[in-house]
Amino acid sequence: PYPYPLRSPWGPDPKETADHTLRFLQTCLSDPASGWRPPAAVVVEPVQGNGGVIPAPEGFLAGLRSLCDEHGMVLILDEVMSGFHRTGPRFAYEHEPDVRPDILVLGKSLSSGLPLAACVIRHSIGEASPPTTETSTYAGNLVACAAALAAQDVYEAEGLGERAAELGSSFLDRLRSVAQRHAIVGEVRGRGLMVGVELVMPDGSGDPLPRAADASRMAIQRGLLVYPGGHWPNVIAYLPPLIVDERDVAVAVEITDAILSELAAAL
Ligand SMILES: Cc1ncc(COP(=O)(O)O)c(C=O)c1O
Incomplete structure (x- = not known):
């Protein structure tokens, strides 16, 4: 579940929605009778995009990070839509201190229009899958990569x-x-x-x-x-x-x- 204060079963307060969602997750992950086997990974958008532009309430991502650490799950943040300064900081997860993903998924504004996507993977996880094991015809397209580097300069230079x-x-x-x-x-x-x-x-x-x-x-x-x-x-x-x-x-x-x-x- 993703905390969606307006339609939360626990009422509209963002902090309470985040706390209850985390408690619900913790219960399901810890209780052997919940029917949940701890998943390998959790994928989440720091601001849910197609789901209805729902910013994760304060504290949710930090709580999720702790749950992932506790239960050995990989935290994958999808910033395809929210990344590269759309929400202010370079990544939307930076609105919360001390939240770091294990895998960060990027696209769209990464190259400001040219087709390019990327996964930034924590070294200890990436080692299991060296770059040559994942490939595609247009991977690492040089023009798109040059556009991505130029876009980063523009984001910084123009604030x-x-x-x-x-x-x-x-x-x-x-x-x-x-x-x-x-x-x-x-x-x-x-x-x-x-x-x-x-x-x-x-x-x-x-x-x-x-x-x-x-x-x-x-x-x-x-x-x-x-x-x-x-x-x-x-x-x-x-x-x-x-x-x-x-x-x-x-x-x-x-x-x-x-x-x-x-x-x-x-x-
Ligand atoms: C949040 C999010 N993740 C992933 C994708 C998929 O990205 P791509 O089209 O580069 O595969 C999209 C596309 O709209 C998206 O909005």
């Missing part, structure tokens, strides 16, 4: 991480203020420039409103690229390029406002 953190926080504030006018918004959440708007039924039940695909079609018609996410899917996901500015954010919020009105009117 895109700090910028993502600042713009993301103003994006969240603006979206939250617009959301107050729309009964179909259950939550606006995110970290840096990884932002989600969760749609709910307007009857106050909090039940998911599975209209994220409609929302993304309406957005594209207005010139805004978002994509549908969430379990139902009922989350409008925003992952703009890190070079956007305040004006772009303002336009995105304006278009979102219009889309929310249109979605509600069509119900």
Whole structure:
């Protein structure tokens, strides 16, 4: 289970959700009658992306790290979406002190558009699988690798991480203020420039409103690229390029406002 405060069986408090999720995991892993055999590895996104832009509540990743150490499980962090300054620091797991993955999965912004993915593997694990045992036709493509190195220089030189953190926080504030006018918004959440708007039924039940695909079609018609996410899917996901500015954010919020009105009117 992943802690999802808005829909947590233990209530909406992020810290309590994280604590209960960890306790549940600990119980299942320790109790021989739970039916769980400790798995070899745990794979988790520090900010769940397609699952609905759900940042891991504070303390969850550190707790998971401890559970992995205690039960001999490998901690694999998937930062394909959240990595390379999208949420501010280079990796989203850095929001929590003392969390280090055993395997880090990277892609997308690694090379800023050119096709490249990578697994960064702790030496003691990587030894079991030397580089020559894993290969593919386009592995180590030189142009993509050069693009990745250049992208790292740009992220640092242009301070895109700090910028993502600042713009993301103003994006969240603006979206939250617009959301107050729309009964179909259950939550606006995110970290840096990884932002989600969760749609709910307007009857106050909090039940998911599975209209994220409609929302993304309406957005594209207005010139805004978002994509549908969430379990139902009922989350409008925003992952703009890190070079956007305040004006772009303002336009995105304006278009979102219009889309929310249109979605509600069509119900
Ligand atoms: C979080 C996450 N992990 C893994 C992948 C898969 O990456 P790739 O398309 O490079 O295989 C994606 C793709 O969208 C993703 O969002």
